[in-house]
Amino acid sequence: MVRTLNRQQPLLAISIGLLCFLTSFSGTTTPRDPKNNPLTNHSVVSRVEEIYAPFDTLRTDLRDYIWPTNASTVITSSFADYRRTHLHEGIDISTNSQKGYPVYAAREGYVSRIFISRRGYGKMLSVRHRDGFVTMYAHLQRFKDPIESYAKQLQKQSRKYALEVDLDSSMFPVSKGDLIAHTGDTGIGSAHLHFEVRDSSFNPINPFLLPQISSAISDLIPPVFHMIAFTPISGTSKIQGRHRVWVEDVKSEGPESYIVPQPVKLSGSVGISVRVTDQSDVLKYRTGPYRFEMYVDGQLLFSSAKKFLLESEAHQVAAYYDKGLLRSQKGRFEKLYIESGNRLSFYNRLPEGAGSIDASEFEPGDHELKVVAWDLAGNESTLTAIFVIGKSIAR
Ligand SMILES: [Zn+2]
Structure with missing residues (x-):
């Protein structure tokens, strides 16, 4: 059969x-x-x-997420695209090979993690939203103050460039559309914005399932x-x-x-x-x-x-x-x-x-x-x- x-x-x-x-x-x-x-x-x-x-049950408001930059609506890599050691866990948004475009919080929440490395994600911010879902923004040039100055202070204290710190909701709350950083080329690859959406257990979701994200692309x-x-x-x-x-x-x-x-x-x-x-x-x-x-x-x-x-x-x-x-x-x-x-x-x-x-x-x-x-x-x-x-x- x-x-x-x-x-x-x-x-x-x-x-x-x-x-x-x-x-x-x-x-x-x-x-x-x-x-x-x-x-x-x-x-x-x-x-x-x-x-x-x-x-079968909706657990996040799919319509509540906005496109996270004005750099472009050009995708250079999709969700689950091939990488040598893993499947691509987000989307790559073109920044026209340039740095310094604004990065906006895709949704209301708070900055829940600051991550800085010379490799991988480079400079990265996570924003946790009310329902536990998380958006992530990577390869950033710099964070917006006061996040940037806070990160610099921690780097100075530890005398290391690499930084990984989890924050509670009181430190840096954000509204949807708030400027949180500028695009860059830190970490692996040339200048672009890597954007991820994850659920409360940190499982990556295809950002194109969010209507305001997918409708931005013609x-x-x-x-x-x-x-x-x-x-x-x-x-x-x-x-x-x-x-x-x-x-x-x-x-x-x-x-x-x-x-x-x-x-x-x-x-x-x-x-x-x-x-x-x-x-x-x-x-x-x-x-x-x-x-x-x-x-x-x-x-x-x-x-x-x-x-x-x-x-x-x-x-x-x-x-x-x-x-x-x-x-x-x-x-x-x-x-x-x-x-x-x-x-x-x-x-x-x-x-x-x-x-x-x-x-x-x-x-x-x-x-x-x-x-x-x-x-x-x-x-x-x-x-x-x-x-x-x-x-x-x-x-
Ligand atoms: Zn990427």
Whole structure:
């Protein structure tokens, strides 16, 4: 039988909920036996339900957050984009390679942390809001006084540049839109503003789920498919007769439609991954798309969306991006299958193993594979391929 699931609700209807619930979950994760069928393993299924349930309840006012700078509304990197050691936990906002633009508190709250380092975030401020959610602003040139002078005083006392101090609500309260700092190039990378939204347990949320943040970006350009990869998952898997990753350029048939030019013969269990980029109208930078669905013969087999991360999962970059293809200079491929040990929260209710195509579950002959990619503005592109299951496969 082919594993399928029902079409998901529109993504923005999926609200962000009480993520602290999730932290306790991730802390108790134990390795699973990959031989267990995830579809019949009730403990796994109930745990998946448990993970997802809190997100059906809105726990922060999504409409209350504003764009945190007047530098630009250009995004140079999206949430969960590839980084060598982690998934990107926020968004990068272009400051036109310059420093000194104002940074505004995205919402009412208080400065809850001052962080200064020569590496990583550089100079960074956190603002904690009434509901416990936190916004973070990094690579700053300087803080606004009196925060800057307070930080300087602490640096002087400790005789160190690096500083990490948590503050209570009485020190530096802020209103929405208050100037709190200026953009810079401190820490890693060139001048830009790195902006994060985290829940009260410090789990990163995709800032584009906040309507005032996403609506600031003009985006009518759909994602662009570049390549597809078929990866053997089991020892007996073959693609075009060989037990090795099969990578193919896709062909454009119009701005939103792509095809794989030749049918691909599959046996055993095979994972699909794709190299897709997305850009908004004003943007020369390309980031990853927001959401995927994959269908076989019209039935939904897999879906993912980069809504949020558990703080403890941010290092799982190899679970999402194919490191082998990256090493072989093929680019950043996003996996459309969930391998054992993947604890990322991008997959809604899907269990481990979802998305992989098991040739033994299909009738011999041609089958249609369809991958749909969306950006956060809802622009959509589709890639269609034909895969062939040989008659010789034992059934
Ligand atoms: Zn960043």
